[in-house]
Amino acid sequence: MSERTFLDRLLGRPAATPKKAALPRRHAGPRAEYDAATQGRRAAGWRRTVRDANGELTPAVVAALRGIARDLTRNNPFAARGVATIANNMVGTGITFQVYRNGKIDDALNKKARAHFDTTKCDSGGRHDLYGLQLQAARTIVESGAVIMRRRWRRSSDGLPLPVQLQVLEPDYIDPSKHGPLPAEPGKNGGFIVHGVQFSPLGAREGYWLYSGHPGAARVASLGSTLIPATDVAHVFRADRPEMEHGATWLAPIVLRMKDFADYEDAQLTRQKLASAFVGVVTGEDDGGVIPGIQTEQGEGFADQEPLDYIEPGTFQYARPGEEVTFSSPPSVEGYGDYTKVSLRAIAAGLGAPYEALTGDLSSVNFSSGRMGWLEYHRSLSTWQWTMFIPQFCGAVGQWMIDALEMIGENVAGVEVRWTPPGREMINPSEEVKSSRDAIRAGGKTISQWARERGEDPDTFLAEAAADFAKLDELGLIFDSDPRRVTAVGNPAEQDAATAAQKDEKAAQ
DSSP states (O other), X not given: OOOOOHHHHHHTOOXXXXXXXXXXXXXXXXXXXXXXXXXXXXXXXOOOOOOOHHHHSOHHHHHHHHHHHHHHHHHOHHHHHHHHXXXXXXXXXXXXXXXXXXXXXXXXXXXXXXXXXXXXXXXXXXXXXXXXXXXXXXXHHHHHSEEEEEEEEXXXXXXXXXXXXXXXXXXXXXXXXXXXXXXXXXXXXXXXXXXXXXXXXXXXXXXXXXXXXXXXXXXXXXXXXXXXXXXXXXXXEOOOSTTOOSOOOTTGGGHHHHHHHXXXXXXXXXXXXXXXXXXXXXXXXXXXXXXXXXXXXXXXXXXXXXXXXXXOTTEEEEEOTTOOOOOOOOOOOOSHHHHXXXXXXXXXXXXXXXXXXHHOOOTTOOXXXXXXXXXXXXXXXXXXXXXXXXXIIIHHHHHHHHHHHHHTTOOOTTEEEEEEOOXXXXXXXXXXXXXXXXXXXXXXXXXXXXXXXXXXXHXXXXXXXXXXXXXXXXXXXXXTTOTXXXXXXXXXXXXXXXXXXXXXXXXXX
């Protein structure tokens, strides 16, 4: 209760009723700042979670995604094409390598490495060379979300150029039951395991718990898991979130859309089959007549048969007098092409591949749109190559290559392995070669840069060019392709040089 003021006492007034304290303004909620954070009826279907990537990709979720993705790849033509086009363009005929020492190609080590990795001797299964294993790994990454490659040391008695082989495995080999903190050891804090991947207390990868066989293999085998050192394992996947330790299939965003589209196609096909199955119904007034398909004459009597309870195209159905058959009239298929294009464009966008590459439909493509679409796709491919496949897969192969060379007694001081992705096909060679030539002459592009764009190693390309020029000089041959002898317009280079000298002399006079 408030006290009376001096003025209240002087005038004989009661104390003024105190005003209610102003209530704090009620917060309007997330709706006032971000519409996407509202929690009304329109947003009731959102699944909001604060779990990290590993909490979302639990072993059960990963297994379900892999199973669905593999089923789609087996049975859905667009899923199979999507997996193939990404793998074919990301790896193609192979991401090639060169062995360098102190910045220069080491021909001796390069020859020894190629004698092993350019043949099937590098594959523990004896079926693929290094580039075949790359393609197999790329397909597995897109379909299953990740791939495992294991280093297998071999004895010198095996007769291999290098005592090492590569074994490419599906990610199912990782034992997800191994999970949780590790007990501390004397003088050392314990590490932790995330669904089969073991880490040190500082978060460095120590190893992988791998099954001795595929958990879904048909043959009977012990499925006990063993800790394999991380130095002998390459775990390759696209990490979409920080601290993500397992990959999800690239088909995950489009699984339901592809299922819906496949169901739509089946429904339309079934509808058209039903619409074209019946030709008509034949009725008659003869009560004692034979009804084909139900009764047939055999000797002096009739033998009952089962009524026709199936339909096939071109069927005439006979009915008894008084029976009436009503057929449904399936609606015509309208907008099928438009819906198909919209659905497949959404599927291609979710997969990260162009619609034309996914479907083979080039009906709406011209040169400009085709080039723009390829340039955007090429950026995605370069990103996947240089931020995922080359560092994780090729980087591991390069290190194992150096280790194997050292094991056979080679000096590997200053040795490194450089990788060159396959070049892209030119859309318009006449224009693109001309633009590259002009860029090189103007200083905006180097010859080495252009060689890398075509998927060639610059040092190898320049060495071959020098050898070709030396051979031409030895034989006394002059071709238009030799810029030392012939200018861009076809004149002898010596003649143009002499003309330029005469002009300079006259200008000096």
